[in-house]
Amino acid sequence: MTSDLLNKGYEPKEVESRWYSFWQKEHLFAAEEKSNSPSYSIVIPPPNVTGVLHMGHAHNNTLQDILCRYKRMQGYNVLWMPGTDHAGIATQNVVEKQLAADGIDRHELGRARFLERVWEWRKEYGSAIINQQKRLGASCDWERERFTMDEGLSKAVRKVFVQLYNEGLIYRGNYIINWCPRCRTALADLEVEHEDHDGHLYHISYPFENGGGSAVVATTRPETMLGDTAIAVNPNDERYRDLKGAKVILPLMDRTIPVVFDKYVEMDFGTGALKITPAHDINDFEIGRRHDLEMIKVIDDDGKMNENAGKFAGMDRFECREAVIKALKAERRLVKIEGYQHSVGHCYRCRTTVEPNLSMQWFVRVKPLAEQAIDAVKSGRTRIIPETWNKTYFDWMENIRDWCISRQIWWGHQIPVWTCESCNEIIVSTENPESCPKCKGKDLVQDTDVLDTWFSSALWPFSTMGWPDKSPLLNSFYPTSVLITGFDILFFWVARMMMMGLKFMGEVPFRDVYIHALVRDAEGKKMSKSKGNVIDPLYVIDQYGTDAFRFTLAAFAAQGRDIRLSEERIEGYRRFINKLWNASRFSLTHLKEPSGMPLSADCSDYSLPDRWILSRLNRVTEKVTAALDDYRFNEAAGAIYQFVWHEFCDWYLECIKPILYLRDDTTHKDATRHVLSVVLSSILRLLHPFIPFVTEEIWHKLPGSSGSIMKADFPKVVHDHSDAEAERVMELIMGLINGVRNIRGEVNIPPSRFLKIIVESPDKATLDTIEKHRDIAINLARLEEMTIRAPGTRPDSAAAAVIGSLTLYVPLKGIIDLEEEERRLSKEIAKIEKELSKTVKKLSNESFLKKAPQDVVEKAESKKKTMADKRDKLKKHLEKIEALKNS
RNA sequence: GGGCGGUUAACUCAGUGGUGAGAGUGCCAUCUUCACACGGUGGAAGUCCGCGGUUCAAAUCCGCGACCGCCUACCA
Secondary structure, X not given: OOOOOOOOOOOHHHHHHHHHHHHHHOOOOOXXXXXXXXXXXXXXXXXXXXXOOOHHHHHHHHHHHHHHHHHHHOOOEEEEEOEEEOOHHHHHHHHHHHHHHOOOOHHHHOHHHHHHHHHHHHHXXXXXXXXXHHHOOOOOOHHHOEEOOOHHHHHHHHHHXXXXXXXXXXXXXXXXXXXXXXXXXXXXXXXEEEEEEEEEEEEEEEEEOOOOOEEEEEEOOHHHHHHOOEEEEOOOOHHHHHHOOOEEEEOOOOEEEEEEEOOOOOOOOOOOEEEEOOOOOHHHHHHHHHHOOOOOOOEOOOOEEOHHHHHHOOOEHHHHHHHHHHHHHHOOOEEEEEEEEEEEEEEOOOOOEOEEEEEEEEEEOOHHHHHHHHHHHHOOOOEEEOOOHHHHHXXXXXXXXXXXXXXXXXXXXXXXXEEEOOOOOEEEOOOOOOOOOOOOOOOEEEOOOEEOHHHHHOOHHHHOOOOOOOXXXXXXXXXXXXXXXXXXXXXXXXXXXXXXHHHHHOOOOEEEEEEEOOEEOOOOOEOOOOOOOOOOHHHHHHHHOHHHHHHHHHHHOOOOOOEEOOHHHHHHHHHHHHHHHHHHHHHHHHOOOOOOOOOOOOHHHOOHHHHHHHHHHHHHHHHHHHHHHOOOHHHHHHHHHHHHHHHHHHHHHHHHHHHHOOOOOOHHHHHHHHHHHHHHHHHHHHHOOOOHHHHHHHHOOOOOOOOOHHHOOOOOOOHHHOOHHHHHHHHHHHHHHHHHHHHXXXXXXXXXXXXXXXXXXXXXXXXXXXXXXXXXXXXXXXXXXXXXXXXXXXXXXXXXXXXXXXXXXEEOOOOOOHHHHXXXXXXXXXXXXXXXXXXXXXXXXXXXXXXXXHHHHHHHHHHHHHHHHHHHHHHHHHHHHHHHHHO
């Protein structure tokens, strides 16, 4: 196999599936429960089991995979814990829809049968997203895959619930909550999405009970007036001073309701009088509690008006709004209607307008938990990266409100609370109770509600590792090393995991939280199905290959920035993959079986390009390592891209071609081949975390490699290979070659024409250096002859360039266009002069000389000297050209 | 109402006090050179949003303003 030549173009499809199964078969993703190696762990943000892989997942998972592969190669015992969450409302919706297609309502089936159907659904479709993650190359420990509804995780949920209840941190109460009339369940505050909406402000007059005028209130939701139980005014409002003890008559309902005084009411909004519907508005609810008002529900759980709505009973709430307006008009109670923009809450699962609703629900008292979570970040036990998110985190944590955790659906963790039918005793227990502990009655009824999905997700970092048991896994891998996630679930998930982790493990759930950007479309819009601007990751993978896609995501992953993804960009990185492929293909034709010759520590035997590339390899290794350690994925990707394409391919391979093409095997040639194999091997290993498939494919063709590249060591800096001198000399040679190429390009000399050039320098050592490496220049600048000498007579009809202390002449009698050369030189001189004058000005500034650090001043001095020198040389040459032109 | 971020080449974006401000794509010219035309070589292209300030020195720090995006919030 190793002797096979690689195909001319890289074909990702077949390669990807082949290696992925290989990795799985070899158990290369598996973490060890116990190990002498240091641990590194990440829990995946569990995608919604009903979900399909979108760009956000792809980005998120790619970053995690890069870190996991990187750490494994560095010798860590890595656990990347995968899984999905049961997504209560979303999953229930999906299955209900399926049933609806057969004309079945879940209530006909009953709870137990319905849940069976959900599990069937999960069995059939639940692993779709997992398979998609695999196509991304995700190296999760799949044998440990978890689901929030698993037995173990459910056990954890009960344990947490019971303990929080016993400590008074979970309570049940009749409060106003956000209600989705379509999903027919309560929602947490976070699950309501607010959107600005063009509505109306209706001014309605409520007549005073004892005759004599009326109070006018303003509302955006006139239908709620049917449940009004007061109107409120500000106690400091002069206009309403004499209303103490007054009552008004609620129009349409003919109910007498009091006027109350409450500071909440803004005097300068509307009329300064506010209608109070405690059962359908959160603020009204608070006011109602303060003033002990009656709370009348007029809207039912299905969004229709109930029996308390009088003649409007049975109407849909929006239909009712129109009817109420019409009725008010008829009674001449509608004073005016204004256009008004206000924000309206929608269900985050189905977009239905949320109805604030009074109902009996379970809540978590979050304040005490939040304090711990705040402290953990303040004290640095958990770092949020980039730290700009700290503020957002603190703001939210500090203003947190109790969390409504009960949901009126069937799919989820049913609340472990039972009521004894005989004595009404409440039993809260981790195990299903057999009988009432108080009266021994057997007639126990479990609370029908289930818990918010995020309640179980909040336990994810430890419930997946076996908690509440004291598992070896927890011992090895908790706290996890880092959590990688998008800011959109910072509150939903990260904050709650922090609270629960601290509460139940006594330790933060993760050392670092890396918040990455959101992937948007090319216009910067959030990708969404309804906007139709999604780019499907699977389409991208099919089109460009997983590696190209992953590299693009990494290259784009600058901290604190949104990612605007476009296909063009992916296309660009596909070319990079192809470039790597071909460079490897080329290299492999010249690498034989490993020579067995170790790379000697003393590099003085090696050629200049060899020493140079080894030194550069050190630098890129250092950069990539430092960048990955700091979650600067884009910098790591950029550094290695630059190195592979512009140093390894453009210069190194071009330099060594003549050596490789030598007919005989010389020591020199062997040494070069050896360096080539070392560098290629290092490149593959540096790149593997980013582009796992193509690197694995090439790795197996590399003579001397054995086993998967996943098990290879990540490159380390080899200090003996750092060679500043080689870098300096190579730069000089490259400068010389670029100088010739530049002249060729500007004066239009075809590459087919071999040139005779003259290189001058007053510095003997420089001349010697060039002499020593003349072959490289002759080859890459396509020269026929190169004369190396001390400054002498200026040649006629030559183009010239100045590179450092070198002056380069390309004499081309008859070929060179004098006018062209004149133009070229003038342009060059003008550019230099502009820059020079800046430097001169800087240096003539007393303050600069006095205050700037010595090395900055010295740098400026030397720049001034080189620039002036260069300008003078070019000027002299220009004069010569002008003289020739005029002769 | 509060908060955060952005504005750098035609496009998409790097770049947190000292360089002649970079990359990829695109554009122009040129080359069927034996790894790669998904390539090579060269080139054109920027008032670093505006104004003011700090500093010897500002794309970078500070202030104000404009425009764009996002998050959060109980003024009906």
